[in-house]
Amino acid sequence: MKLYYTSGSCSMSCHIALEESGLSYTAVQLDFSKPDSNTAELERLNPLGVVPVLVNDQGKKLTQNAAILEYVADQKPESGLLPAAGSWERYEAVSWLSFVAADFHKAFTPLFATKAIWGQEGGQAGGQDEFKKWCWGNIKGYLKYLDQGLAGKDYLTGKKFTVADAYLFTVGGWCEDVGVSTDEYKNYNTYISRIYQRPAVQRVMKAEGLLS
Numbered sequence: 464m465k466l467y468y469t470s471g472s473c474s475m476s477c478h479i480a481l482e483e484s485g486l487s488y489t490a491v492q493l494d495f496s497k498p499d500s501n502t503a504e505l506e507r508l509n510p511l512g513v514v515p516v517l518v519n520d521q522g523k524k525l526t527q528n529a530a531i532l533e534y535v536a537d538q539k540p541e542s543g544l545l546p547a548a549g550s551w552e553r554y555e556a557v558s559w560l561s562f563v564a565a566d567f568h569k570a571f572t573p574l575f576a577t578k579a580i581w582g583q584e585g586g587q588a589g590g591q592d593e594f595k596k597w598c599w600g601n602i603k604g605y606l607k608y609l610d611q612g613l614a615g616k617d618y619l620t621g622k623k624f625t626v627a628d629a630y631l632f633t634v635g636g637w638c639e640d641v642g643v644s645t646d647e648y649k650n651y652n653t654y655i656s657r658i659y660q661r662p663a664v665q666r667v668m669k670a671e672g673l674l675s
């Protein structure tokens with residue numbers, strides 16, 4: 464399998480899932496600011512021009528984090544990266560996956576767009592104050608929801624790490640970039656530290672150049 468990714472972006476969730484699964488894969492790093500033959504290939508594979516894209520061993524392509532994460536988990540059911548298809552626990556995990564994809568991930572997108580709109584980054588400096596406050600409020604609302612949902616749990620679905628955790632860990636890593644402090648969310652912070660310590664997560668972060 465081949466995964467097209469950019470460092471630290473949402474595609475890191477798929478990279479973590481592949482690494483956790485133990486499946487054999489190749490990770491192709493792209494840099495949209497330095498277009499080359501790999502970025503051209505990505506655009507051919509995905510007309511939306513975004514990562515992640517997964518090409519499986521039969522040459523079939525899959526886009527969208529949620530779909531790729533489910534696919535990877537199902538290639539190695541014994542990894543426990545998702546509960547068995549058809550079980551109630553599976554739908555609970557997919558509910559978290561959908562929350563991260565449709566709500567949490569997308570709450571960051573407008574802040575990343577501030578540079579394109581106003582020529583300024585969406586973090587602590589620059590941007591339009593009222594707009595940024597509105598975006599920060601949304602993200603904090605989701606962090607509070609997550610903090611409550613994680614009480615007494617090791618991972619989103621309970622005791623087992625799933626691909627939903629890989630995705631939440633990845634997106635949660637952007638809080639600092641956009642100027643949102645997570646200090647008040649104790650359960651959430653403990654949870655993020657737990658995932659950070661996983662050997663597969665460390666390997667992926669090193670491979671993506673996020674850790675030395």
Ligand SMILES: N[C@@H](CCC(=O)N[C@@H](CS)C(=O)NCC(=O)O)C(=O)O
Nearest residue numbers: 472473474495513514515527528529
């Ligand atoms: N809904 C898509 C979102 C994909 C997406 O937004 N990818 C971003 C990175 S997080 C991207 O490639 N952006 C293009 C860019 O940075 O130029 C999915 O889940 O795969």
